[in-house]
Amino acid sequence: MDLKVNNRNTSQKILDIAQRLVQTRGFNAFSYADIAKALQITNASLHYHFTTKADLGVSLIERYDRRIQEALADIDRSGAGAADKIKAYVRIYSEVLRDDRMCMCGMLAAEFATLPKAMQAALDRYFDGNDRWLAAVLEQGRAGGALRFSGSSSEMAQFLIASLEGAMMLARSHGGMARFDAASRRLLAELGA
Amino acid sequence: MDLKVNNRNTSQKILDIAQRLVQTRGFNAFSYADIAKALQITNASLHYHFTTKADLGVSLIERYDRRIQEALADIDRSGAGAADKIKAYVRIYSEVLRDDRMCMCGMLAAEFATLPKAMQAALDRYFDGNDRWLAAVLEQGRAGGALRFSGSSSEMAQFLIASLEGAMMLARSHGGMARFDAASRRLLAELGA
DNA sequence: CATCATCCCTACCTATTGATAAGTAACTTG
DNA sequence: CAAGTTACTTATCAATAGGTAGGGATGATG
Numbered sequence: 001m002d003l004k005v006n007n008r009n010t011s012q013k014i015l016d017i018a019q020r021l022v023q024t025r026g027f028n029a030f031s032y033a034d035i036a037k038a039l040q041i042t043n044a045s046l047h048y049h050f051t052t053k054a055d056l057g058v059s060l061i062e063r064y065d066r067r068i069q070e071a072l073a074d075i076d077r078s079g080a081g082a083a084d085k086i087k088a089y090v091r092i093y094s095e096v097l098r099d100d101r102m103c104m105c106g107m108l109a110a111e112f113a114t115l116p117k118a119m120q121a122a123l124d125r126y127f128d129g130n131d132r133w134l135a136a137v138l139e140q141g142r143a144g145g146a147l148r149f150s151g152s153s154s155e156m157a158q159f160l161i162a163s164l165e166g167a168m169m170l171a172r173s174h175g176g177m178a179r180f181d182a183a184s185r186r187l188l189a190e191l192g193a
Numbered sequence: 194m195d196l197k198v199n200n201r202n203t204s205q206k207i208l209d210i211a212q213r214l215v216q217t218r219g220f221n222a223f224s225y226a227d228i229a230k231a232l233q234i235t236n237a238s239l240h241y242h243f244t245t246k247a248d249l250g251v252s253l254i255e256r257y258d259r260r261i262q263e264a265l266a267d268i269d270r271s272g273a274g275a276a277d278k279i280k281a282y283v284r285i286y287s288e289v290l291r292d293d294r295m296c297m298c299g300m301l302a303a304e305f306a307t308l309p310k311a312m313q314a315a316l317d318r319y320f321d322g323n324d325r326w327l328a329a330v331l332e333q334g335r336a337g338g339a340l341r342f343s344g345s346s347s348e349m350a351q352f353l354i355a356s357l358e359g360a361m362m363l364a365r366s367h368g369g370m371a372r373f374d375a376a377s378r379r380l381l382a383e384l385g386a
Numbered sequence: 387c388a389t390c391a392t393c394c395c396t397a398c399c400t401a402t403t404g405a406t407a408a409g410t411a412a413c414t415t416g
Numbered sequence: 417c418a419a420g421t422t423a424c425t426t427a428t429c430a431a432t433a434g435g436t437a438g439g440g441a442t443g444a445t446g
Contacts, residue, residue: 010423028221029307031403045424047405102303106359110295110303112366114222120366127367151379158368159360159376166299166359167352173305173313174320175351183352186344190383203393224433238394240435 011049011059013039019060023101027057027111027119054116061122064104065129068092072133082141083193086160089134090184093164097180102172106165131157141191148192163187204242204252206232212253216294220250220304220312247309254315257297258322261285265326275334276386279353282327283377286357290373295365299358324350334384341385356380 017038021030032053036043050056075088096103105126112120134157141147149156167183210231214223225246229236243249268281289296298319305313327350334340342349360376 025307026219026221026304028219029304032405033402042425043404044406044426048423051405053404106362107303109362109366110300111219111222114218124367127363150382151375155375155379158363158372159356159379162359162363162372162376163352163356164359165363166355166357169299169302169362170320170351170355170358173302174317179351179355182344182348183355186348186352189343225435226432235395236434237396237436241393244435246434 010039010041014046014049014056015060015063018056019064019104020101022060022107023096023104026107028114054118057116057119058122061105061108061119061126065122065126068126069129069133082137082144082146083188083191085137086134086141086147086191086193087188089137090164090188093168094177094180094184097168097171097177100172103165103168106168109165110169127161130161134160138191141193146193149190160187203232203234207239207242207249208253208256211249212257212297213294215253215300216289216297219300221307247311250309250312251315254298254301254312254319258315258319261319262322262326275330275337275339276381276384278330279327279334279340279384279386280381282330283357283381286361287370287373287377290361290364290370293365296358296361299361302358303362320354323354327353331384334386339386342383353380 014035017035018030021034032043032046035041035046046056050059071092072089075085078088080088093103105123108115108119108123109127112123115123131154135152135154138147138149138153138156142149142153163183164187167180171177171180171183207228210228211223214227225236225239228234228239239249243252264285265282268278271281273281286296298316301308301312301316302320305316308316324347328345328347331340331342331346331349335342335346356376357380360373364370364373364376
C-alpha cells in the first residue's frame with residue numbers, strides 16, 4: 001500500500017499548509033491556488049484529495065481536534081496535578097502563538113457564520129471537547145484544594161477558553177507574545193495555580 | 194448643500210450595511226455586490242463613495258472609533274464612579290452582541306494579517322484608544338478604592354479587552370448571550386465592581 | 387439661463403474563485 | 417501480463433471579485 005502512504009503524505013502536506021493558512025489568514029482568506037503554489041502541485045490535484053473546500057475544512061478541524069484530544073490525554077496520563085494540567089493546557093496555546101499562529105479553531109470561530117454547516121458542526125465538537133476536559137480538571141482541582149474559583153466548573157472552563165482565545169487574537173495584532181503571557185499569568189494566578 | 198447631505202446619507206447607509214457585514218461575516222467575507230444588493234444601488238456607485246474596499250474599510254474603522262470615543266466621553270461626563278464606568282463599558286459590548294453582532298474591531302483583529310496597511314493602522318489607533326480609556330478608569334478606581342486588581346492598570350485594561358472580545362467571539366458561535374454575560378459578570382466580580 | 391458639481395447609471399474589464407471532465411503515467415495485484 | 421487503483425496532469429468552466437470609463441440626470445449658483 002505504498003500508494004496509500006503517498007496519498008497520506010500529500011493529503012497531510014495539504015492539510016499542513018492549509019492549517020497554517022487558516023491560522024494566519026483565516027478560512028475565507030486563502031484559496032486552493034495558495035496551497036497549490038506552496039506545494040508545487042496543480043489546483044486540480046487538490047480536488048482529488050479534498051473534493052470541495054468544505055471537505056478540506058472539515059478534515060482540517062477533525063485532525064486538529066484529534067491532535068488536541070491526544071495532547072489532553074497525554075496530560076491526563078502524566079499524572080500531574082490539576083494546577084499543572086491547566087498550565088500544560090495554557091502552554092499548548094502559547095506554543096501555537098509563538099509560532100506566529102492563531103488557534104485554528106479560534107480563528108474559525110470568528111468566521112463561524114460564513115462556514116459550511118459541516119464545518120460548524122465539527123467546530124462545535126472541538127469546543128465541546130475542550131470544555132469538557134477543562135471542566136473536569138477544574139472540578140478535580142477544586143475538590144482537591146489545588147484550585148479555587150467561583151461558579152460551576154464548566155462555566156469557568158468556558159471563561160478560560162474565551163479569555164485565552166481573545167488574548168491570543170489580540171496578541172497577534174496588538175502587544176505580541178507578552179500580552180498573551182500577561183493574560184495567561186493572570187488567569188492562572190486567579191485560579192491559585 | 195442638500196447634495197452633500199444626500200451624499201452623507203448614502204455614504205452613511207453604505208457604512209451601516211458594510212459595518213453589519215463586517216460584524217457578522219468579516220471583512221474578507223463580503224463584497225461590494227452584497228452592499229449594492231442591500232442598498233438597491235449599482236456596484237459602480239459604491240466606488241463613487243469609496244474608491245476602493247480599503248478606503249471603505251478605513252472609513253468604517255474611523256467611524257466606529259469616533260463613536261466609541263464619544264460613548265466613552267459620555268460615560269466620563271456622567272460623573273459615574275470607576276466601577277460604574279467599567280460596567281457601562283461592558284454594556285457597550287453586550288448591546289452589540291445582543292444585536293447578533295461581533296465587535297467590529299474584534300472581528301477585524303482576527304483578520305488583521307490580511308487587511309490593507311491603512312486599515313491595520315486605523316485598528317491600532319482604535320485599540321490604543323480603548324486601552325488608554327480603560328487603563329485610566331482602572332487607575333482611578335484603584336486609587337479611590339472602588340476597584341482592586343494586581344499588576345499595572347494598562348495590563349489589566351488589555352486583559353479585560355481581550356477577555357471581552359474572546360467571550361463575545363465564542364458567544365456568537367457557542368453558548369450565546371449567556372456565555373458572554375457569565376464572562377463579564379466574572380470579570381466585574383474580580384475587579385470588585 | 388448657462389455652468390458646474392454631485393450622484394448615480396450602463397457597460398465593461400481583468401483576475402481569481404472553487405470546481406469539473408477527461409486523460410495519463412506509475413504501480414499493484416489477481 | 418491484464419485489469420485496476422492511485423495520484424496526478426491539462427484544459428476548461430461559470431461565477432464572482434474589485435475596479436474603471438464615460439455618460440446622464442438633478443439641482444445649485446453665478
